[in-house]
Amino acid sequence: MTRATRFTTAIVLLAAVALTIVPLISIFFASVQEPGTPVTGLAWPETPHWENFATAWSVGGFAKLFLSSGIVVIGVVPLGLILATLGGYALSRYRFRGSSVVVAVLLLGLTLPLESIVLPLYYGLRAAGLLDSYWALILPLIGVFMPFGIFWMRSHFDSLPTELTEAAEMDGAGAFTVFVRILLPTAKPALATLALLYFMWAWNQFLLALVLIQDPSRRTAPAGLGQFVTQYGKDIPLLSASTIIVVIPVVIVYAIFQRQLVRGFLQGAVR
Template identity: 60%
Template structure:
C-alpha cells in the first residue's frame, strides 16, 4: 500500500512537472525551429528570454500585473475577513438568506458582466486604469473569500468568543486580538489564491484596459501570441516569464498554503 501511494504521488508530480519541462525545452530551442520537441537542445538559446522580454515589453506588463495583484489582495482580505466574521457570529434571521445571496456570486461568470461593467466604468472615468481591474476583481472574489473566512470562524470554539465577551472585549478587539492570530493559515491560503487569480486575469484586462502599456502580463502575452504565433520558442519564453512570479510566490508560501488547506481544527 505504501508503494502504491508513492507511485501515485510520483505520477501526480510527473503530470504537473511535465508541461513545465516541455515549455522550458521549447523556449531554449533556436527560433528557426517551428516544431520543437521534448529533447534538451545541444545549444540552449537563453537569449530567447531576453528577446521575448524586450519584444513584448514584459517589464511594464509585469509591473502592471503586480500593481493589480497587490491592490486586490489586501483589500479583498480585509473585506472578506470582516464579512466572514460578521456572518459567522451574527444571530440575525437574515444571516442565512444574505449568505445564500452572496454565494450566488460564485456562479456568476465574467462573460455575463463584462459588457455592463465596461459601460459603468467608462461612465465614471475609470477605464484604462488599474482601478478598472482592482475594483471589479475585489467584488468578484468576495463570494469565495467570505465563504472561506466564514467557515474558518465557525470552526473556532465558541468558548473563545464567550471568554473575550466576559472579559469585556468588544467585537473589534475579539476579532483582532483573539481570532485573527488563529486565522493566519487561512488568510495566507486565501491571499495566495487571490494573488494567482488576479495575476492570471485575462478577459477583464483585455476589455477594460485598452492602453497596451497598462495591460497586465497575461493580456500582453495574448497580443504577443498574435504577433509571433509561429515562433514557438519565443512564445514559450514569454510564457515562462509570465508564470514565474506565481511559481516563486507559491514556493515561498507553500507550507502556509498547505497548512491552510488542511486546517480543520484549532490546536
C-alpha cells in the same frame, strides 16, 4: 489502508504530477530552442539559446507589464483580505435579518461564470469613467474573489469555540477588541492561504484584463502575453520564453509560501 489502495493512490498522484509538470517542461525546453525554428517533441537542444528570454523580455515590454500586474495585485490582495475577513467574521458570529439572503447571493457568486459578467462590467465601468485604469481591474477582481474569501474566512471563524469570545466579553472586551486581539491572531494560516490564492488568481487573470484595460501602458502580464501571441505566434521558442517569464512570479511565490498554503488547506480539511 491496504497495499492495493496505497498503490492506486500513488499511481493517481504520479499521473496528476505528470499532467502538471510535463507541459511546463516541454514549454521550457521549447523556450531555449533556436528562434524561428519549428519545435517538435520533447528534446533539449545541443546549444541552448538563453538569449530568447532577454529578447522576449525587451520585445514584449514585460517591465511595464510586470509593473501593471504588481499594481493590480497590491490593490486586490490587501483590500480583498480585509473585506473577506470582515465579511466572514460577520456571517460567522452574528445572526441578523437577511443573513440567509447574503449567504445565498454569495453562493450564487461562486457559481456565476466570469464570462457572463464581462459585458455588464464593461458598460458599467465605462459609464463610471474607470475603463483603462487599474481600478477597472482591481474592483471587479475583488468582487469576483469575495464569495470564496468570505466563505473561507467564515469557515475558519466557525471552527473556533465560542468560549473564546464569551470569556473576552465577560472581561469587558468589545466586539472590535474580540475580533482584533482574540480571533484575528488565530486566522494567520487561513489569511496566508487566502492571500496566496488571491495573488495567483489576480496575477493570472486574462479575460478581464484584456477587456477592461486596453491601454498598452496599463496592460497586465497575461494580457500582454496575449498581444505577444498575435505578433510572434509563429516563433514558438520566443513565445515559450515569454510564457515562462509570465509564469515565474507565481512559481516563486508558491515555492516560498507553499508550507503556509498546505497548512491552510489541511486546517480547512480538518474542519
